[in-house]
Amino acid sequence: MGEKSFLIDTTKCIGCGSCTLACKNINKLQPSEYKYAGSPELSSEDWIVPVKTYGQETVAYDFSFITKMCYHCTDADCVKVCPAHAMKKQNDFIVIKSENCIGCGSCVKACVYGAVHLGKNVKEQKITAKKCDACLSSLNNNPICVSVCPTHAIKFDYRLKLIKEANKRIKEMKKLNLSAQVYGLFEFNGLNVLTIVKSDYEKNIIKQKPQISNFTKLVERSEIYKIINFFIPSLKSGKNYLYKILKSIV
Numbered sequence: 001m002g003e004k005s006f007l008i009d010t011t012k013c014i015g016c017g018s019c020t021l022a023c024k025n026i027n028k029l030q031p032s033e034y035k036y037a038g039s040p041e042l043s044s045e046d047w048i049v050p051v052k053t054y055g056q057e058t059v060a061y062d063f064s065f066i067t068k069m070c071y072h073c074t075d076a077d078c079v080k081v082c083p084a085h086a087m088k089k090q091n092d093f094i095v096i097k098s099e100n101c102i103g104c105g106s107c108v109k110a111c112v113y114g115a116v117h118l119g120k121n122v123k124e125q126k127i128t129a130k131k132c133d134a135c136l137s138s139l140n141n142n143p144i145c146v147s148v149c150p151t152h153a154i155k156f157d158y159r160l161k162l163i164k165e166a167n168k169r170i171k172e173m174k175k176l177n178l179s180a181q182v183y184g185l186f187e188f189n190g191l192n193v194l195t196i197v198k199s200d201y202e203k204n205i206i207k208q209k210p211q212i213s214n215f216t217k218l219v220e221r222s223e224i225y226k227i228i229n230f231f232i233p234s235l236k237s238g239k240n241y242l243y244k245i246l247k248s249i250v
Contacts, residue, residue, distance in 0.1 A: 004092065006134075006143070006193040007162040008067045009169060010202060012153035015050040015065040019145035019154060023048050026135070026144045028122070042068055044119025047132040048145050053205055064198065066205050067154060069145075070094065070115035070132040073188035077211065078107035078116055078129075081218040083225035083243060086129065092192055093134040101128035104243050106218050114208040134192075159192075166196050173198065221250040 020040070024031060030045040040049040050065040072093045079087040079094060086101035087094060098121050107116045107129050121128040135143035146156045155162060166182045173180040178198045183206055184191035197203045212218075225246055 003158055004156065004192070005159040005162055006069075006072075006146070007155045007157070007166055008193065008195045009153050009155075009166075010064050010066055010195065010197055011169075011173065012151045013050050013065040013067055014151055014153075015052055016150065017050065018148045018150060019048050019050070019067065020046060022144045022148040023132070026138055042113075042115055042117065042131075044117035044130040047115075047130070051205070053202060064202070066195070066197075066202060068113070068115075068206065069193060070134075071113050071184060071188075071206075072132075072134060072192035073190075074192070075189040077110040077112070077188070077215065081106040081110045081215070081222050083222040083246075084229075085226075090136055091134075093136060094131075095133040095136055096129050096131065098124045098128045098130075101126075102240050102243060103127040103129070104240070104247075105129075106222065109212055110215060110218060112207055112209050112211055159194075162194060166194060169196055217250060221246050224250060 023029070024045070027047065029047070032045060040046060040051065042049055048067065048069040050067045052063060053066055054063045074092075076087070076089070076094050079089060083104060083106065084100045084102045086097050087107055088097055089095075101121075101124075103118060103126065105118055108118060116129050116131045118127050119130045120126075121130065138144065142156050146154050155165075163182065163185070170180040170182065173196075179200065180196065180198050181203070182194055183197050183203050184194040195206060197206070221243075225243060228242065
């Protein structure tokens, strides 16, 4: 379990989009139209987005914003299915080594949070997987989304400290008869992005889809690819072709 984590408090997010715009700026992502009342989704050019949701728990919380991003799983499926060692764990967060990525899309299929997408990588001049890297590639002490949030809805600190803070916040919320909870404590052996949600409804919005049925095949295909690549390290230009062959037989 990582020492540092994010904590997102859905009751404090106002959906201003500051995190989205700042993330685009620091990571040189393509601009896109941000709609406060709309429902933006994560993409290859949108690594963190506040999604407006509607609930029926109380009048005070008739709607809220769920800030979605890569949740940096401790036991990450995207890492397991990556055949090219492009998905890596660094300082307890999942990052992409774009120079290794072959653009196979296995990580996109495996991520239940819809956080990984294929897109044009300007630096590498090819299509690669893209997602939040917790600003590990920048020189900021804090991830940029944390620095710009006007309501402190996103925090970055030691995990145990954040869990203690979240539990205190939940006690306050339960006084309003909200079935509040912390999402991310146990999923995938713990997420490094914890989210305070007010109900099971909000929790289900975070998890976009179930694990794919052919997940085991993706892992097996990845392991075979790694073995072949180990014995034929000079294989470079044919990596994509090799994966396509494996995809047709495994």
